[in-house]
Amino acid sequence: AAGVIQSPRHLIKEKRETATLKCYPIPRHDTVYWYQQGPGQDPQFLISFYEKMQSDKGSIPDRFSAQQFSDYHSELNMSSLELGDSALYFCASSSWTSNNEQFFGPGTRLTVL
Amino acid sequence: AQSVTQLDSQVPVFEEAPVELRCNYSSSVSVYLFWYVQYPNQGLQLLLKYLSGSTLVESINGFEAEFNKSQTSFHLRKPSVHISDTAEYFCAVSERNAGNMLTFGGGTRLMVKP
Numbered sequence: 001a002a003g004v005i006q007s008p009r010h011l012i013k014e015k016r017e018t019a020t021l022k023c024y025p026i027p028r029h030d031t032v033y034w035y036q037q038g039p040g041q042d043p044q045f046l047i048s049f050y051e052k053m054q055s056d057k058g059s060i061p062d063r064f065s066a067q068q069f070s071d072y073h074s075e076l077n078m079s080s081l082e083l084g085d086s087a088l089y090f091c092a093s094s095s096w097t098s099n100n101e102q103f104f105g106p107g108t109r110l111t112v113l
Numbered sequence: 114a115q116s117v118t119q120l121d122s123q124v125p126v127f128e129e130a131p132v133e134l135r136c137n138y139s140s141s142v143s144v145y146l147f148w149y150v151q152y153p154n155q156g157l158q159l160l161l162k163y164l165s166g167s168t169l170v171e172s173i174n175g176f177e178a179e180f181n182k183s184q185t186s187f188h189l190r191k192p193s194v195h196i197s198d199t200a201e202y203f204c205a206v207s208e209r210n211a212g213n214m215l216t217f218g219g220g221t222r223l224m225v226k227p
Contacts, residue, residue, distance in 0.1 A: 042218060042219050045214040045216065056214050090156060090157065092157075104157040104159075106155065
């Protein structure tokens, strides 16, 4: 069965650079969630989208923005990167047909040098 | 707002021994409850969930968890662990009718020793 796809899987950036993380949800899933997991930390909810509209917002810094496109894929844009942004970024998708269970992608590991 | 507490950050146990990973939550509304497992350098995999109905839920690999509303707990148990169960386990909660974003506990590292 198709799973959530995230790209890239690994990304290395310098401080103050920008990064774009992409998430491709499971086909027919209309909701996408982004989570950030720092080293040794639990995942923290950043933001979610339903039918291309932002539905909930968590602890997402103002330097970050995200959107969901017409094909339901989502992109997380990160600017003015800081060392503390180094983390695993997970995307999850769900739909009412999945009983709103969230299916997680493998994550993108971002390292800021 | 909801919160999740996993009291044990690490649980060492010998192979074939029973184990319980504790999870308590706090919420002013009804919730859905989940356990996720994360193997080293991998993503989160759903282990089991409680949405409604029977308070005892089971996974296909021998784990079970029981929702206790009065104690606001959702402890994870397995009667006999295997080396392959070594991983990080996260308890998570989402509030009914309030979006589906998950709030995670701090995680419990289960270390199964031979």
